[in-house]
Amino acid sequence: MEQDPLLVILGATASGKTRLAIALAETLATEIISADSRQVFRGMDIGTGKDLAEFNQAKIPFHLIDIREAGESYHVNAFKEDFYAAFRQISEREKIPILVGGTGMYIHSLLQNYEYTAVPKNEELRLALQDFDRIQLLEQIKSYPANLVAHADLSSTKRLIRAIEVADYLKGNTLKTFAKPSINPLVIGLVDELSTRRAKISNRLDLRLKEGLIEEVEMLIARGVSLDKLIFYGLEYKFVALYLMKQIDYQTLKERLTVAIFQFAKRQMTFFRKMEKDGVKIHWLKADKELFSLKAEALELINHHIQLK
Structure with missing residues (x-):
């Protein structure tokens, strides 16, 4: 069976995945599929780092962003069905889909073709x-x-x-099955030194607070998203919700949220290492390089591993 190529860009939060993916999508004239478990929700923009302005400025079509209402649930099997639909559409246009995100479970479920995510x-x-x-x-x-x-x-x-x-x-019970395309993936990972990763996370959180993260959560609450659901969504939404509930003050919000994101990034990297142990080949690039250098390295990998159409 002929396999359709898929380019995957993964890495811990704040590693610059989307920036690289957009640069590659411009060069390859293709489209991006998000693999982020929270970017699917409308109105959760600042806290999830959707980078919609960058997509629109570069005129890059994107998929699996803003496809659910905030407050709804979304799970790995729903992601797989949505991904396969987007993947087919892009491949039929003779383009190489770029999957980008940090939700390792979503990405791994595709690369391992694990059926039991539906259970x-x-x-x-x-x-x-x-x-x-x-x-x-x-x-x-x-x-x-x-x-x-x-x-x-x-x-x-x-x-x-x-x-x-x-x-x-x-x-x-019998598992629901659906037809899946045959995929030939090239997986590129971005990795930072620990000190660099933490500095990026801290700086980005400061920027998100200035851009209106707290106001975004207030807006979600005004729309009817429950505090329990915001806490379930975790990280930015959890700690801002606790702040708005007056359970923590602003300084504690910043301190606890910063530590929580550090820990989250560590868990992401642990999961990516687990993917490697499970047989997924990840080509790691140093994320702190200039974009043109990263893009050149990625294009060299693409030219070597993927038959460009």
Whole structure:
């Protein structure tokens, strides 16, 4: 089966993914698909860093941004269906789609073609298993038919619980399947030194607060988005919501949010390293280089790995 190329640009928050993706999209005359779990929501612009002005200035078509109302839910399987639709449209126009974002689970679900992302959470089952140790969870896994646990990842208690959750669901349900295109991916990652990453995060947060992050959250609340949902969305929306609820003051908002974003960036990089362990080849580029140098390095990789149309 002929495979259609896909260029993936990933990296931790504030690494400059979108800037590079737009520069490449201009050169390749193509379109961008977002892999960001919060940019799908309308009205969540400053806190998610949508960079809409940059897209519009460069006249780059984009997909999977502003496709849901703030306050709604969005999950990895919905992302996969939306991605495949956008991917087909762009590929049919004989362009190389560029997938850009930092939501590693979304990207990994495509590259690993993992079907079980469609299995919903079972909070009751998770609660029942939360105090089980590894040995008990392994015993639980053995109670299911072998074909239902063939997918099981035994590397952590969290993944064991998910494997049990999937097996329990498959006992009485059939997974919804949909036709998927065959993809030939080139994955480029942007990475900073820790000190550089933290400086970028701190500077960007200061800028977002000046640009109206607090006012954006106030607007979302006025539209009817619940405080609980904002807290669920995390990071900027969580801590600004706590500030507006007068649970923390402004200085505490800045300090706690900065630390939370540092920790989030670390988790992102940990997930990308896990992707590599799972067999995904990531070509890492130093994010602190000038844009023209990054773009040249990326184009060299593209010319080597992807047959340009």
